[in-house]
């Protein structure tokens with residue numbers, strides 16, 4: 001005669017506990033894989049988006065050069081994300097050229113770069129002639145790009 005083996009059913013048998021532990025472990029591995037795959041997919045998507053933003057900036061530069069002034073420019077945020085955060089402007093009156101770092105500009109990030117012109121005026125013209133002259137937008141440049149026109153052409157006129 002055998003005694004009753006089960007008086008009170010345990011929540012899980014030893015085999016069930018092992019099975020459950022295996023399932024949890026599998027789910028943990030799956031979770032880690034999904035997190036890693038997601039991060040990789042986002043990195044690929046971010047890189048593709050940054051490339052698209054960079055192409056937008058290059059296209060706008062070319063549009064400015066050929067006089068297609070109706071071509072939509074990037075937003076400040078997109079220019080920065082695309083790696084073209086430097087806006088070159090030039091005053092046609094005094095030929096002063098300046099590079100503006102869009103990352104430092106106090107403007108809404110969803111504002112088109114082309115609208116920046118309405119918020120800029122030439123410093124030298126303002127100082128020497130007391131006139132507010134809007135500079136022309138020349139184009140967007142990547143960080144660390146050579147800026148051959150920037151310092152040498154600045155007229156040195158102290159008032």
Ligand SMILES: [Zn+2]
Nearest residue numbers: 091094122125
């Ligand atoms: Zn000027």
